[in-house]
Amino acid sequence: MHLNGPPGIGKSTLAQLYVEDHPGVLNLDIDVLxxxxxGSRRRFAQTGEIVRPIAIAMAGTQLVAGYDVVMPQYLGRLSEIERFEAVARHSGASFCEIMLMDTKERSLERFTRRSEVAELAWHVHVQQVVADNGGLPLLADMHDRLTDVLHARPRAAVIASTEGAVQETYWLLAEVLDAGFDLGDHETTLGR
Incomplete structure (x- = not known):
């Protein structure tokens, strides 16, 4: 399962809840890797290029062994999503693509607030990386790329993520998974 969405939308939080409820599932949080x-703090983008092949290998190993993977990661390029999808298919597993979304404006506000009240040092670091690479315009562009991804990948399920409604969003995720991944197209938006 790929949990995609803008930074600060709750991907990692939902992934952790999911693995706590599903023993044996790997929480493949690329930011943790x-x-x-x-040097990852100084070379954020370059480290991403090192980590992605490691993540692909980990996912393949887990799936071939017959266990599931949840990957909470913003991916705004189709080629990156397709790489992870290919690993799932090659391993004989299904590829469930879920997009957690909020409006662009609320997504930007949520990211900013998360960094202001950061419980994790990682959130503060990511805030600085974003600031160093374009700030809010960068985040707005990332949100736009996700909209483009949805147009190109209409089978992705979209879950409306509401700030502060973690449990409710998790229940919506469970609904998607209970539906068997086959929601047709992204016009089927759960929530709000």
């Missing part, structure tokens, strides 16, 4: 690579 990124922190395991030396």
């Amino acid at each position: 990124r922190g395991m690579i030396g």
Whole structure:
């Protein structure tokens, strides 16, 4: 399962809730892996290029062994999504693509607020990375790329993510998964 969405939307939180309820499922949080690579704080983008092949190998190993994977990661390029989808298909697994979304304006506000009250040092670091690479216009562009992804990948399920409604959003995720991944097109938006 790929949980996609803008930064700060709740992907990692939902992934952690999911693995706590589903023993044996790997929470393949690429940002956690990124922190395991030396120099990742100074070379954020370059470290991403190192980490993605590691994540692909981990996903393949887990899936071939017959266990599931949840990957909470913003991916705004089709080629990156297709790489992870290919690993799932090659391993004989289904690829469930879920997009957590809020409006662009609320997504930007949520990211900013998350960094202001950051419980994790990682959130503060990501705020600085975003600031160094374009700030709010960068985040707006990332949101736009996700909209483009949805147009190109209409089978992705869209879940409306409401700030502060973690449990409700998790229930919507459970509904998507209970539906068997086959929601037709992204016109089927759960929530709001």
